[in-house]
Amino acid sequence: MTIGTTIHGGAIASLIDTAATVAAWSDNTVPENMRGTTVGLTVSYLAPAEGEDLRATARVLRRGRSLVYLDVEVQSVSGTSVARGLVTYKLG
Numbered sequence: 001m002t003i004g005t006t007i008h009g010g011a012i013a014s015l016i017d018t019a020a021t022v023a024a025w026s027d028n029t030v031p032e033n034m035r036g037t038t039v040g041l042t043v044s045y046l047a048p049a050e051g052e053d054l055r056a057t058a059r060v061l062r063r064g065r066s067l068v069y070l071d072v073e074v075q076s077v078s079g080t081s082v083a084r085g086l087v088t089y090k091l092g
Contacts, residue, residue, distance in 0.1 A: 005051030
């Protein structure tokens with residue numbers, strides 16, 4: 001939390017990164033012993049998150065041989081768009 005019940009931007013960025021990682025690994029062609037890391041993360045904060053639960057929805061924009069490009073939307077449970085993230089994830 002930052003001030004009162006406002007959720008800290010770093011926590012929202014971590015949620016975006018986690019959702020993107022799960023989506024990047026969702027392809028069934030990824031070997032079990034594969035590793036990966038986030039190599040790019042851009043977050044646009046759209047509205048304050050005021051103490052509500054948040055939901056992140058990640059979508060793969062493009063999947064290359066080693067890079068996965070993702071779009072992540074974060075909304076409050078009441079439907080307010082809180083943040084949007086563009087993530088580049090490297091597999092391998």
